[in-house]
Amino acid sequence: MTPARLTERREEGGTVLSLGGRLDAYSIAAVWAEARQALVRNATQPITVDAGEVDYCDGAGVALLLDLLRQPRPAGAAVSVRNLAEPYRHLLEPFDPAAFAASARQEAARPSTVERVGRMAADLGRDLWEQVAFVGEGAAAIGAALRHPRRVRWKDALAVAQEAGANALPIVALIAFLMGVILAFQSAVAMRQFGAEIFVANLVGLSLLRELGPLMTAILLAGRSAAAFAAEIGTMKVNEEIDALVTMGLDPVRFLVVTRVLAGLVVAPLLTVFANVIGLVGGGLVMRSFDIPWVTYYRQLTTAADWEDLTGGLIKACVFGVLVAGIGCLRGLQTRTGAAAVGVSTTRAVVSAIVLIVITDGVFAVMFYYLDF
Amino acid sequence: MDPQGDAIIRVEGLSAGFDDGLLLQDVSFQVRRGEVFVILGGSGCGKSTLLKHLIGLYPPAAGTILIDGEDIVTAQGVQRLALLRKFGVMYQSGALFGSMTLLENVTLPLESYTDLPPEARELVARTKLALVGLEGFGRHMPAELSGGMQKRAAIARAMVLDPAILFLDEPSAGLDPITSAELDQLILSLARNLGITFVVVTHELPSIYAIADRVIMLDKTARGIIAEGRPEMLRDHSDNPWVRRFFNREAVSS
Ligand SMILES: Nc1ncnc2c1ncn2[C@@H]1O[C@H](COP(=O)(O)OP(=O)(O)OP(=O)(O)O)[C@@H](O)[C@H]1O
Numbered sequence: 001m002t003p004a005r006l007t008e009r010r011e012e013g014g015t016v017l018s019l020g021g022r023l024d025a026y027s028i029a030a031v032w033a034e035a036r037q038a039l040v041r042n043a044t045q046p047i048t049v050d051a052g053e054v055d056y057c058d059g060a061g062v063a064l065l066l067d068l069l070r071q072p073r074p075a076g077a078a079v080s081v082r083n084l085a086e087p088y089r090h091l092l093e094p095f096d097p098a099a100f101a102a103s104a105r106q107e108a109a110r111p112s113t114v115e116r117v118g119r120m121a122a123d124l125g126r127d128l129w130e131q132v133a134f135v136g137e138g139a140a141a142i143g144a145a146l147r148h149p150r151r152v153r154w155k156d157a158l159a160v161a162q163e164a165g166a167n168a169l170p171i172v173a174l175i176a177f178l179m180g181v182i183l184a185f186q187s188a189v190a191m192r193q194f195g196a197e198i199f200v201a202n203l204v205g206l207s208l209l210r211e212l213g214p215l216m217t218a219i220l221l222a223g224r225s226a227a228a229f230a231a232e233i234g235t236m237k238v239n240e241e242i243d244a245l246v247t248m249g250l251d252p253v254r255f256l257v258v259t260r261v262l263a264g265l266v267v268a269p270l271l272t273v274f275a276n277v278i279g280l281v282g283g284g285l286v287m288r289s290f291d292i293p294w295v296t297y298y299r300q301l302t303t304a305a306d307w308e309d310l311t312g313g314l315i316k317a318c319v320f321g322v323l324v325a326g327i328g329c330l331r332g333l334q335t336r337t338g339a340a341a342v343g344v345s346t347t348r349a350v351v352s353a354i355v356l357i358v359i360t361d362g363v364f365a366v367m368f369y370y371l372d373f
Numbered sequence: 374m375d376p377q378g379d380a381i382i383r384v385e386g387l388s389a390g391f392d393d394g395l396l397l398q399d400v401s402f403q404v405r406r407g408e409v410f411v412i413l414g415g416s417g418c419g420k421s422t423l424l425k426h427l428i429g430l431y432p433p434a435a436g437t438i439l440i441d442g443e444d445i446v447t448a449q450g451v452q453r454l455a456l457l458r459k460f461g462v463m464y465q466s467g468a469l470f471g472s473m474t475l476l477e478n479v480t481l482p483l484e485s486y487t488d489l490p491p492e493a494r495e496l497v498a499r500t501k502l503a504l505v506g507l508e509g510f511g512r513h514m515p516a517e518l519s520g521g522m523q524k525r526a527a528i529a530r531a532m533v534l535d536p537a538i539l540f541l542d543e544p545s546a547g548l549d550p551i552t553s554a555e556l557d558q559l560i561l562s563l564a565r566n567l568g569i570t571f572v573v574v575t576h577e578l579p580s581i582y583a584i585a586d587r588v589i590m591l592d593k594t595a596r597g598i599i600a601e602g603r604p605e606m607l608r609d610h611s612d613n614p615w616v617r618r619f620f621n622r623e624a625v626s627s
């Protein structure tokens with residue numbers, strides 16, 4: 001078949017644009033621009049579009065004719081179409097060119113700056129309010145769960161704990177080991193100049209038990225599990241599964257959040273203990289290469305750090321676990337509609353979790369300082 | 374014209390299924406150019422699965438599928454792209470892109486495959502949306518529409534390039550009778566005026582009588598086609614009582 005073509009000629013009644021060939025979406029682009037230009041050139045004359053030589057005209061061809069017909073023209077310079085073959089006329093008929101008047105672009109005007117600032121402030125306020133409400137709801141639900149432990153869906157909680165905890169062991173081990181090795185090595189290099197390598201054990205022990213162990217575990221938990229919670233609950237929200245829970249009389253917070261928060265509460269300290277041990281072993285390995293035997297390292301560790309350091313870190317880990325699980329669930333429940341919204345929720349879950357971890361860690365540091373812990 | 378010679382889709386000896394067994398075994402049929410071909414069958418008998426095989430999404434366990442003379446199963450690269458452009462698909466769940474407005478959804482194929490200027494693309498898309506009764510909803514996100522509206526928008530997207538074949542998976546499920554009848558009119562108009570071939574999965578009896586040139590009926594236990602022909606023929610003359618019941622809308626127990 002021949003590609004689309006356009007010729008322009010004069011007749012006594014005005015200008016005639018002859019369209020021919022195959023008018024489909026692939027071949028029509030060039031003709032389209034030409035035809036529009038011809039309309040502009042002959043702005044004051046009547047124009048007849050002769051479609052007699054058109055071999056094929058699908059939706060794109062119809063749109064071209066419609067485009068020519070819809071252009072605003074002065075009186076006495078109208079555009080008309082003639083000789084369009086029967087089947088294609090049926091395709092053009094349903095459309096009223098006036099309804100497609102070129103002013104399509106005015107839909108949805110851009111909001112002004114003031115309006116956008118206002119909206120953002122309102123969003124922020126709503127988010128804060130939702131967080132407060134969620135904390136309240138969650139606390140109430142957990143309180144209820146502790147009073148009636150038989151109503152908790154322990155099987156779900158266990159499955160979540162396995163996914164968030166047991167399956168996270170390899171990555172936690174990897175990062176903890178790396179952390180222990182780096183800490184020990186970097187400080188040992190510096191301390192050796194004073195012949196004080198043995199105090200590396202103090203540094204590694206205290207910083208791992210008190211700060212880095214819980215912090216690192218919590219951040220890994222945020223990346224792995226807060227994201228997973230947000231994505232799963234968000235997808236449930238998008239699929240109206242949350243609505244289904246509500247109409248069945250099951251409270252989504254009780255059903256979904258409590259299990260995850262409880263799992264987070266248990267898993268975070270366990271992972272932290274594991275991270276601490278691996279980190280200390282990593283530090284010990286480095287010490288060995290500086291000719292300090294395991295026993296000496298261990299002795300030094302036990303004099304430097306005591307049970308209080310460990311429990312302080314574990315208390316922090318518990319709080320982190322609850323926060324990370326909770327914020328993951330909250331972001332999931334806040335998901336709007338559509339696949340893109342799930343991505344947004346997941347991102348927000350990880351970012352909010354990490355921000356919360358940092359803030360809480362600061363609060364703990366101040367608290368421990370004043371409590372002389 | 375020899376009807377066998379003008380088959381646009383030719384399925385020979387197709388076996389299809391998932392890990393847990395075959396759903397269809399040794400199925401052969403042809404779809405002629407310009408006809409409205411309807412696939413019927415009980416829920417879960419493999420209609421959507423057959424459709425996904427026809428469009429090359431799933432590789433068949435055995436058999437060949439020729440679209441316009443070319444094998445969709447083995448087509449690769451440029452050849453496959455050219456083949457894909459011959460048809461449009463509307464999925465059972467709509468499958469509109471949730472992060473784009475309706476207009477962006479519908480213009481996406483135009484944007485990627487044609488060099489039309491933006492204004493022209495938009496006009497083409499708007500005419501398609503108007504055809505399915507969605508003029509004025511171009512700036513809406515899919516999530517802001519009802520289920521039936523999403524379906525119609527998906528149909529508009531499937532036909533925006535006016536492909537030679539349109540595959541529609543349950544286009545009128547969830548639509549009110551009037552909209553559904555308008556959709557039937559649209560399908561007939563496109564088939565008659567542009568010669569577009571339609572392969573439609575539907576359960577709506579009125580719609581089947583209105584549009585179908587030919588139907589095939591799949592069955593789960595037979596793992597294949599148990600009836601083929603014009604719907605009126607099958608209703609009145611099929612020797613399979615189940616098929617007659619289907620077309621007469623009778624319960625099996627009666
Ligand atoms: N991705 C998949 N993996 C495994 N099995 C599947 C998959 N998709 C569908 N099935 C199975 O194949 C069978 C047929 O599914 P299909 O979606 O083709 O049914 P259908 O005929 O379109 O039904 P409906 O009318 O309800 O849409 C079902 O039993 C289903 O369980």
Ligand SMILES: [Mg+2]
Pocket residue numbers: 420421422465542
């Ligand atoms: Mg289906």
